[in-house]
Amino acid sequence: xxxxxxxxxxxxxxxxxxxxxxxxxxxxxxxxxxxxxxxxxxxxxxxxxxxxxxxxxxxxxxxxxxxxxxxxxxxxxxxxxxxxxxxxxxxxxxxxxx
Ligand SMILES: N[C@@H](CCC(=O)N[C@@H](CS)C(=O)NCC(=O)O)C(=O)O
Numbered sequence: 001x002x003x004x005x006x007x008x009x010x011x012x013x014x015x016x017x018x019x020x021x022x023x024x025x026x027x028x029x030x031x032x033x034x035x036x037x038x039x040x041x042x043x044x045x046x047x048x049x050x051x052x053x054x055x056x057x058x059x060x061x062x063x064x065x066x067x068x069x070x071x072x073x074x075x076x077x078x079x080x081x082x083x084x085x086x087x088x089x090x091x092x093x094x095x096x097x098x
């Protein structure tokens with residue numbers, strides 16, 4: 001997300017806000033967790049489980065109906081395969097601000 005500069009001259013690196021809609025035991029969710037943890041970023045999980053309203057919210061925001069669905073700074077970036085591909089292309093770190 002870039003560098004945050006304070007009036008004091010100090011600066012801190014800001015990482016992106018990452019949200020992942022997931023279910024607990026889905027293999028793709030587990031892979032996505034592993035990749036995000038390896039990147040050292042904080043992320044918030046919204047556990048959709050069997051909650052129809054949360055599934056509907058996820059589908060509406062992402063246009064997809066599988067878990068996981070990952071959002072970086074509110075932008076839908078897709079599921080595990082998508083973030084793995086972004087990582088291979090060297091794009092994921094930039095999006096995550098790491
Ligand atoms: N290519 C997708 C595959 C995701 C996927 O197939 N997820 C399964 C669970 S592991 C799913 O959501 N299936 C539909 C369902 O559970 O209703 C990704 O990498 O995220």
